[in-house]
Amino acid sequence: MTTSLLLMIVAGVCALVAIFVFVAALTTKNTTDGQRTLMRVTREAGRTRIIDEKSTFRQRVLDPILVGLQKVGWQLTPISRLHRLEDRVEAAGFPQGWDINRIVLLKVLTALMGTALGFLMILVFGLFFGVLLMVVFTVAGFFMPDYVLDKRAAARTTEMRRSLADTVDILKLTLEAGVGFDSALRMVAQNTDGPLAEEFGRVVQEITIGKSRSEAMYALAERTKDEDLRRFCQTCVQAEKRGTPFGEILEVQSEELRIKRRQFAEEAAQKVPVKILFPMMVLVLPVLMMVVMGPAVVMIMENGLGVMVGGR
Numbered sequence: 001m002t003t004s005l006l007l008m009i010v011a012g013v014c015a016l017v018a019i020f021v022f023v024a025a026l027t028t029k030n031t032t033d034g035q036r037t038l039m040r041v042t043r044e045a046g047r048t049r050i051i052d053e054k055s056t057f058r059q060r061v062l063d064p065i066l067v068g069l070q071k072v073g074w075q076l077t078p079i080s081r082l083h084r085l086e087d088r089v090e091a092a093g094f095p096q097g098w099d100i101n102r103i104v105l106l107k108v109l110t111a112l113m114g115t116a117l118g119f120l121m122i123l124v125f126g127l128f129f130g131v132l133l134m135v136v137f138t139v140a141g142f143f144m145p146d147y148v149l150d151k152r153a154a155a156r157t158t159e160m161r162r163s164l165a166d167t168v169d170i171l172k173l174t175l176e177a178g179v180g181f182d183s184a185l186r187m188v189a190q191n192t193d194g195p196l197a198e199e200f201g202r203v204v205q206e207i208t209i210g211k212s213r214s215e216a217m218y219a220l221a222e223r224t225k226d227e228d229l230r231r232f233c234q235t236c237v238q239a240e241k242r243g244t245p246f247g248e249i250l251e252v253q254s255e256e257l258r259i260k261r262r263q264f265a266e267e268a269a270q271k272v273p274v275k276i277l278f279p280m281m282v283l284v285l286p287v288l289m290m291v292v293m294g295p296a297v298v299m300i301m302e303n304g305l306g307v308m309v310g311g312r
Helices: 003-027 033-044 048-054 057-076 079-091 100-125 127-176 181-191 195-208 213-224 227-242 246-303 305-311
Strands: none
Touching (some): 057 100, 079 100, 079 127, 100 127, 127 195, 127 227, 127 246
16 A cells, blocks of 8 residues: 555545534534533432443543533634634624534634645645645634634624614604604514514613613624614614604614615625626636637638638
């Protein structure tokens, strides 16, 4: 057996193990505090043998491995980055399965998958370039969950920005019907869908448990990091402090949001020709050249250049 074949087999086994552990991490349920307490009490009572006999392969083998990898992820991730991940999870709306512990574990697993892929690159491109690709793939894999989380948070913020003008209109109509501001927020949160309705529902819950309206609105602006929503929250807080009717403020706010949304759509439309330029050059232009020049090239290859000149 040659060295290259042996390295390829080892790399394939590493890749399969990394993928298997990655899938297991995605499907593993988080252990609650109650489950941990029950396991500790049971262990102290001397019933660990019964638990070991009834436990599954994942509980006996995979869970300790995943816990160890998670500890490695906590050690490799700086504190400032962990705080940023917590903020991005909150901005993404706390997606299911994307808690901070799961993200740290996924960072280590994707880094291991990048290392396995880079190990295969050594067999293809040689030692120097392969090791360079291994480092690149490992670092890229480590930060891949961060990128996915940032994209989800950005998509959620964009969806809130698009629905803000219509939601403000509904809120204004509800206020004009004689409903209070807090009740109007509750009605909008209950009768509409989307991330903005979820955020309004959270604002109502925070006001219900004792927060002031201004604190809840400022917390909303801080969570979303959106400039339009931040301006909306500041406008509502200022209207409350000055005693200005919310209906008048929201009418002006709605008009400004619609103008800004129209400008954003026009800006996006102007970027379309630039975005489709590269796909046209890569996909459309070569095919067009083959259709136009293909018959001429075939005739030159079959009859020579003199036939083309003579036929002219």
